[in-house]
Amino acid sequence: MREFINGAEAIARGAIRAGCNFFAGYPITPATPILLHMIRELPKVGGVAIQAEDEIAAMGFCIGASLSGSRAMTATSGPGISLFSENIGAAIMAEVPLVIVDVQRMGPATGGATTGAQSDIQFLRWGTSGGFPVIVLSPTDVLDCYRLTQRAFDLAERFRVPVFLACDKQIVLNRTTVESSAFEDINVRQRNFAAVRDEFVPYRFTEPAEVPSMSPFGGPHLVRISTSSHDEYGYLTKNNEDMDRINRHLNAKIAAHREEIAEVKADHQEGADTLIISYGITAQSVLEAIRLLRQGGSKISSLVILSLWPVPELKILRAMRDMKRVIVVELNQGQYQREIERMASDSQEVIGVNRLDGRIFSPGEILASGGLK
Amino acid sequence: MNNISHPTYIDEDSMPYPFCPGCGHGAILDHLNTALVQLQLDPRKVVIVTDIGCAGLSDKFFETNAFHGLHGRSVTYATGIKLANPELKVIVLIGDGGCGIGGNHLIHAARRNIDVTVLVFNNLNYGMTGGEHSVTTPQGSNTATTRYGHLERPMDICATVNVNGASFVARSTSFEKDLPDLITQAIRNQGFSLIDIWELCTAYYVPNNRFSKKALESSLEDLGFAQGILHQEKRPEYASAYRQAVADQHGLISLAPYPLPTKYAHNIKTRMSCIIAGSAGQRIGTSAGIFCRAAVLSGLWAYQQNDYPVTVRSGYSLSEVTLSREEIGYSSLKKPDLMVVVSEEGLKKVASYASQLSNQDTLFINADLLPLQTNANVVALDLKRKDKKYNWAFIALEEVILHSGIFPLEAWEEAVSMQKDLTGENLT
Numbered sequence: 037m038r039e040f041i042n043g044a045e046a047i048a049r050g051a052i053r054a055g056c057n058f059f060a061g062y063p064i065t066p067a068t069p070i071l072l073h074m075i076r077e078l079p080k081v082g083g084v085a086i087q088a089e090d091e092i093a094a095m096g097f098c099i100g101a102s103l104s105g106s107r108a109m110t111a112t113s114g115p116g117i118s119l120f121s122e123n124i125g126a127a128i129m130a131e132v133p134l135v136i137v138d139v140q141r142m143g144p145a146t147g148g149a150t151t152g153a154q155s156d157i158q159f160l161r162w163g164t165s166g167g168f169p170v171i172v173l174s175p176t177d178v179l180d181c182y183r184l185t186q187r188a189f190d191l192a193e194r195f196r197v198p199v200f201l202a203c204d205k206q207i208v209l210n211r212t213t214v215e216s217s218a219f220e221d222i223n224v225r226q227r228n229f230a231a232v233r234d235e236f237v238p239y240r241f242t243e244p245a246e247v248p249s250m251s252p253f254g255g256p257h258l259v260r261i262s263t264s265s266h267d268e269y270g271y272l273t274k275n276n277e278d279m280d281r282i283n284r285h286l287n288a289k290i291a292a293h294r295e296e297i298a299e300v301k302a303d304h305q306e307g308a309d310t311l312i313i314s315y316g317i318t319a320q321s322v323l324e325a326i327r328l329l330r331q332g333g334s335k336i337s338s339l340v341i342l343s344l345w346p347v348p349e350l351k352i353l354r355a356m357r358d359m360k361r362v363i364v365v366e367l368n369q370g371q372y373q374r375e376i377e378r379m380a381s382d383s384q385e386v387i388g389v390n391r392l393d394g395r396i397f398s399p400g401e402i403l404a405s406g407g408l409k
Numbered sequence: 410m411n412n413i414s415h416p417t418y419i420d421e422d423s424m425p426y427p428f429c430p431g432c433g434h435g436a437i438l439d440h441l442n443t444a445l446v447q448l449q450l451d452p453r454k455v456v457i458v459t460d461i462g463c464a465g466l467s468d469k470f471f472e473t474n475a476f477h478g479l480h481g482r483s484v485t486y487a488t489g490i491k492l493a494n495p496e497l498k499v500i501v502l503i504g505d506g507g508c509g510i511g512g513n514h515l516i517h518a519a520r521r522n523i524d525v526t527v528l529v530f531n532n533l534n535y536g537m538t539g540g541e542h543s544v545t546t547p548q549g550s551n552t553a554t555t556r557y558g559h560l561e562r563p564m565d566i567c568a569t570v571n572v573n574g575a576s577f578v579a580r581s582t583s584f585e586k587d588l589p590d591l592i593t594q595a596i597r598n599q600g601f602s603l604i605d606i607w608e609l610c611t612a613y614y615v616p617n618n619r620f621s622k623k624a625l626e627s628s629l630e631d632l633g634f635a636q637g638i639l640h641q642e643k644r645p646e647y648a649s650a651y652r653q654a655v656a657d658q659h660g661l662i663s664l665a666p667y668p669l670p671t672k673y674a675h676n677i678k679t680r681m682s683c684i685i686a687g688s689a690g691q692r693i694g695t696s697a698g699i700f701c702r703a704a705v706l707s708g709l710w711a712y713q714q715n716d717y718p719v720t721v722r723s724g725y726s727l728s729e730v731t732l733s734r735e736e737i738g739y740s741s742l743k744k745p746d747l748m749v750v751v752s753e754e755g756l757k758k759v760a761s762y763a764s765q766l767s768n769q770d771t772l773f774i775n776a777d778l779l780p781l782q783t784n785a786n787v788v789a790l791d792l793k794r795k796d797k798k799y800n801w802a803f804i805a806l807e808e809v810i811l812h813s814g815i816f817p818l819e820a821w822e823e824a825v826s827m828q829k830d831l832t833g834e835n836l837t
């Protein structure tokens with residue numbers, strides 16, 4: 037059987053499947069449909085959904101709720117991510133599991149309200165002070181929206197970090213037909229709660245890459261959480277060794293698990309010397325371009341990236357091996373191309389195919405701009 | 410005070426307080442401790458939320474849960490904590506600086522009447538950053554950023570939250586003997602409570618303004634800022650009101666899949682692109698969605714993209730629909746095979762497409778919009794005589810199905826009845 041469904045509904049359904057029971061948001065096109073779904077649906081599963089007075093409050097509510105044991109999500113677009121910035125840093129520092137959906141629109145500022153674009157690819161990674169890592173997943177279609185939302189909740193709990201879903205307007209708003217059986221569930225892990233009998237030290241880890249267990253406010257332990265530099269007990273500290281310890285940990289817990297997080301769809305064709313890299317809605321156009329090229333007898337490889345940050349370097353390097361040309365197709369001025377360029381060898385040519393007019397690529401345009409026909 | 414389980418909530422190991430000699434913060438924290446001892450709350454059910462500034466150091470001294478967050482955002486964290494777990498008592502310790510940068514949150518927490526108790530450590534300037542003026546600095550004051558006398562009128566925090574719905578509002582000073590009782594009452598109140606507590610900043614405000622306990626009292630008097638309980642009322646608390654309001658939703662099935670089994674046949678050879686164009690309020694998107702569901706019920710794959718300007722009840726409204734025998738991945742419209750145009754605004758938006766149509770294509774159009782230069786087969790629809798404007802797209806699509814036979818009318822009728830299930834909209 038088939039369904040006629042858009043990404044907004046798939047994200048809401050995925051979130052509820054993953055155990056989401058708290059949502060706070062602020063209306064913004066094109067993310068509003070997710071807010072509306074959550075406002076309507078969360079009460080049915082005993083959760084809470086609220087419209088906040090602004091994006092800053094929405095993030096604050098989510099952080100407070102997550103620390104009280106909820107699985108929290110918010111959804112916004114570029115201008116909202118701008119306002120989230122300080123609390124993204126707070127959630128990184130305090131190690132708060134959160135899912136943030138960014139239905140991207142063309143920036144800067146209000147942009148071509150509310151034209152779609154892949155505007156926030158670097159912004160999501162570097163959107164707050166300190167340069168500490170977050171996780172960014174990017175769905176290519178409605179089915180990905182459902183599965184990757186679940187994965188975002190899983191990774192948020194696994195690493196105690198904000199996990200972003202970098203979405204395209206077209207996937208979230210446009211309805212399409214999918215086979216019901218194609219919706220894929222994943223095992224979303226429960227929060228790693230400290231044992232009731234154990235002494236609870238909120239930021240205790242022996243190895244920097246270790247992720248400490250949690251205990252909710254109102255649970256069996258006294259819990260101390262801080263968004264300032266803190267020692268293992270959660271007390272604010274300016275001790276150099278303690279600051280070094282926590283900062284290295286915030287990096288290491290993600291960096292050491294890059295491969296665990298990494299997710300790509302590699303389609304390697306034997307004998308191809310050109311690789312097309314894409315993500316999000318752009319992948320739909322690229323896959324069609326690849327089909328047309330192969331139909332015409334050309335050899336071509338494709339790499340669709342589903343986890344943009346941390347950069348799945350090993351998987352990208354594997355796909356780039358023996359390639360003469362790497363074409364990076366993006367609805368921005370080459371934001372992810374920067375990551376590919378730093379991995380390319382001297383003999384490899386990296387070509388950006390970019391669009392900034394609010395339209396998506398047609399397969400023909402990709403072939404023409406990439407010098408493929 | 411015998412037989413009490415919690416003789417103090419202060420963590421003696423963390424003492425002494427790090428505040429300047431003569432600063433009021435320590436006194437307020439002692440009073441908060443006295444209040445907590447009076448209340449005998451389970452420390453695991455208490456969350457003290459602080460943010461930035463000298464007052465932000467305060468959570469450290471209490472053996473309760475604690476969250477130390479960003480400047481001015483403590484009320485938002487507290488709101489999230491309370492919403493997620495209504496059995497918690499959430500106490501915000503915030504400075505006058507936090508009330509400036511986070512003033513918006515105070516207003517809205519008061520409106521919601523969320524059960525959070527806010528103690529404002531109001532020392533009339535920014536102590537930690539060097540004595541700059543805050544939103545509560547009295548007019549004429551000398552501060553690091555008002556060297557020529559402060560021109561702004563101070564914010565009346567109590568009046569602000571009061572007029573916006575706080576259910577317990579009080580003003581006091583760090584010298585006030587009854588402050589513990591006041592704090593106890595504030596925490597007991599099931600709703601948003603705020604106490605604006607005036608005190609001395611001996612590092613900056615006192616030396617820069619020859620300020621004193623006496624001057625503080627007369628400042629309050631000059632401003633007409635009364636002390637004691639200023640407002641108290643019983644009204645629904647947000648976290649419990651929310652749960653009551655949604656109680657009948659609990660247990661309902663959430664976002665159940667709405668499967669569309671193939672029940673009918675279609676006669677599309679490969680792929681068909683359609684544009685449905687009209688005006689806002691003509692149910693363009695809704696009708697196109699029904700058309701798509703009818704197509705899926707007939708074994709097709711459908712894709713729908715809507716387009717409209719930033720306005721709501723004015724301007725054009727378009728739906729681009731792709732129907733295909735095969736799964737639709739990439740989809741973008743180059744030229745439609747079929748167009749439905751029901752209004753002038755819609756026509757303006759899609760005029761360029763109309764001129765591209767060939768004699769293989771069909772244009773269903775409101776007869777009032779004719780004549781039109783096109784090579785397409787034109788089907789003129791007398792919509793005005795048939796129905797009201799808001800139904801034109803709906804009846805035009807019915808005509809499309811009858812005329813083209815792409816799928817049977819039964820599929821359309823079934824999709825119409827589904828629309829009612831999905832959205833409660835009753836379309837006829």
